[in-house]
Amino acid sequence: MTSTRFGIIRRFCFCSDQLKASSTVTVAPYGDWKVATGLPRVEGRDNSFKAENFDVLYDSPFEVSNFKEISFTVQGKPHRFVVTGDGNYDLKKMAADTAKIVEEAYKIFGELPSQRLHIYS
Structure with missing residues (x-):
């Protein structure tokens, strides 16, 4: 496992x-x-x-x-990006791309959830 x-x-x-x-x-x-x-x-x-x-x-x-992780901030809220498994991914690029998606969600909804945000991949 x-x-x-x-x-x-x-x-x-x-x-x-x-x-x-x-x-x-x-x-x-x-x-x-x-x-x-x-x-x-x-x-x-x-x-x-x-x-x-x-x-x-x-x-x-x-x-x-035994995951890998990186953090980023959108609209003053910290996000923790967690990736499990090996692969040919660029963790920094994945976090930067995800930050753009979260920013667009903020523009649509006008707010982000109030709890600590974790993204799992």
Whole structure:
């Protein structure tokens, strides 16, 4: 296995009367793998992340692998671009091209999501 990407619907149980409750997810990555997600980290706890409610958790996939990453900023908001797997790609060019796409989305919608933005490839 070279990586795992998981969304909440297939990995976590929930109680329908607790959808507004906050939750913490702790990931135990294999070997030297890293964890990427849009959720904020829990201060002082490695690979632990907090979701304010189930909707936020549900909308926050996780990438756990030995990925490569680069960051860029659009409209003052940081974006983290994560790529898993080897290939003949240019990570800096991919990030620059993606930044252009995000900028165009901003022009169309007039705003960017308020959460931390992660793009997985």
